[in-house]
Amino acid sequence: MAAGEVVRAKLVTTIPTTREAHVPASTSVAIIGAGPAGLMLGHLLAQAGVPFVILEAQPREHVLGRIRAGVLEQGSVDLLARHGLDADLRERGLTHHGIYLQYEGERHHIDFLDLVGRTVTVYGQQALVAHLLAEHDRIGSTIVFEAKEVQPTGVTDPRPTVTYTHDGVGHEIECDLVVGADGYHGICRRSIPSGEIEVFERSYPFGWLGILADVPPSTDDLIYALHPEGFGMHSMRSLEVSRLYVQVAPDESIDDWSDARIWDALHERLGLEGWQLQEGPITEKSITPMRSFVTSTLQHGRMFLAGDAGHIVPPTGAKGLNSALADVAMLGQAILDHRAGDDTGLARYSERALARQWKVQHFSQWMTEMLHVLHEVPDASARAFRYRSQVGQLDHLTGSVAARRSLAEQYTGLPFTE
Template sequence: MQTSVAIIGAGPAGLLLGHILHQAGVPFVILERQSREYVLGRIRAGVLEQGSVDIVTELGLDANLRARGLEHGGIYLQYEGERRHIDFRELVGRTVTVYGQQALVTDMLAEHERIGSTIVFEAADAAPHGFDGGDPVVVYTHEGVVHELHCEFIVGADGYHGVCRPSIPAAQLHVLERGYPFGWLGILADVPPSTDDLIYALHPDGFAMHSMRSLQVSRLYLQVDPDESIDDWSDARIWEALQTRLGVPGWTLTEGAITEKSITPMRSFVTSTLASGRLFLVGDAGHIVPPTGAKGLNSAIADVALLGRAILEHRAGDDAPLAGYSDRALSRQWKVQHFSQWMTEMLHVHREVPDASARAFRYRSQVGQLEYVTESVAARQSLAEQYAGLPF
């Protein structure tokens, strides 16, 4: 089997790159180790930066996004029982849109099926070879038969646990990683959102967040210790903690049936390179951010936008953008990492600090930081610029 670009991974990054290549007439094949049903069932992030929305719109994949996406002109920062609004439209003239990754993947996959793209689900044991030379090939097994997919480029859109990053020689790649002493207990609840814009709250008991997936479904989070068990959190306990941490006078958090709940540890991770010969990494294969800044999905889309354009420019005779892809993508990613780390440290209670006095000092300094951010036009503008999204 022969193609121009072999894409390993049918998540949002891989599917989006396929659409970029298709519209330019570049042949591609997408290999996915999971089933189609599994891919469609994954529940992930749901906040799209302005640039991500623009890319989806440019590719003509925005029909459902326009119909069902919830555009937000800002966020709320809450502390000391007060809620302050950060108005993105007023500060930087940009917005974000709440539209679940699951819905975006559904839209992109449906369009791939309409145009007849080659997507091989349940492609087991995929392994990239020869990417350091002129004949890259991906060997994989499908329905018990071993296949070879020869190509010009291989793109690893296969996530943190994928095969592409480990395939890069150890001498070419090292990993920078940081764990956080926080976990997020996240729930989906069948209840209309109790807020018009997302709420980020610092409370003595820990961080809390109110988001949404639609006008009928709310998404909420609580800071917990990363090693806690979800079995210790009954629905009643979750709602009680949310009521306490998100509560302000004159506002009501409406409760409803919890349909999904889980605890996710938080960490940062970045590889030293996103390229090795003719193999390129995008999204979680090369970097992960804590979710506080809503940057994971958007970082993957930014990578794909850069890499897709670079591949097209290579085919037009200019190799410079492809050679510079890793440096450009990582330069943006480190800015995103800083913002995500900043939001995380500002809004979470640092229980890991052993001394009670030092913990109290840390908490009061965070309150001071939030007061500065909400009261300073320059600080609000900086937050708005980064949250709504740096240029691709």
């Protein structure tokens, strides 16, 4: 296939009956995974005329139904706007100038716009994926859903291949580069020899029970609350739908949490004199364990990892989706430079992306440890000491302009070009 030729095979669009797109035997970039990272990278390549194929293990309706993060940093919003992918975001996104930190019966506002001149936007990952997919439909991108037994091979050779099966038929794609945007459980990271990659991981002794409720938000900005019974959070997905969380043990069963018990916990942890949490029908609820995870490299030969394939953060700092978009912003430009004859960006991609990611990991860990209660500490005095030190930390944060500015700088997002 000639350089610059755009793949124009029809995308599978029918739900639930799907049919395979016409997939070329050779392309420039094989992207494994149709989450936000893979879909966004596809658009960056398409706009530069770079041929690509996206392979996704799950059905299209499963991809569209995955409920994930919902806060975009300023850099993520700017990236979408620069590439003309923000129409739905501008219509449905909710711009927020800051967050509330609540503890000891008081609520304090951290004004990002005043502190650093930036904002964040509440816009669910589910909506972003739907919009990016619709735009791929419009331009005729080649995306294969339900691609099974995907396997990148020969990634240290000049022309890697990716094999997969679809409807029981085997296929092979030869490419210049492979991008693993296939998440924590994907094949790309696991295909790197153990001696070539190291994993750094930490699990937390708590999880988040999250709900979606059909009720307008009871707050104008997100609320993060430290309470003796555990963390609580009030977020939103729209002006009609609220997203709320409570800290629970990671091994608890969602079956043990009735709707009434959930609302009782939310009222207790978010309650404030003169403020009322409004209840509504709960349409979705689940428990998510909390963990941190980073790989030692995001590159093996001509294969590059992006997003959850290479790193995961606890959701407290709202960094997962934004980290994935930061990765592909760097990687997309590096691929374009590579096609122009400059491999500097590809050679430095892993180093640059991981340098940014470790800063993000620190912020996410800091937010998590400041706002969650360690019920697992057996000694009552030690538990009380830790809780009082968390209150002291929050007192310093809310009372110091320098500390608030540091939080605002990191929450609204580090540059995508570090």
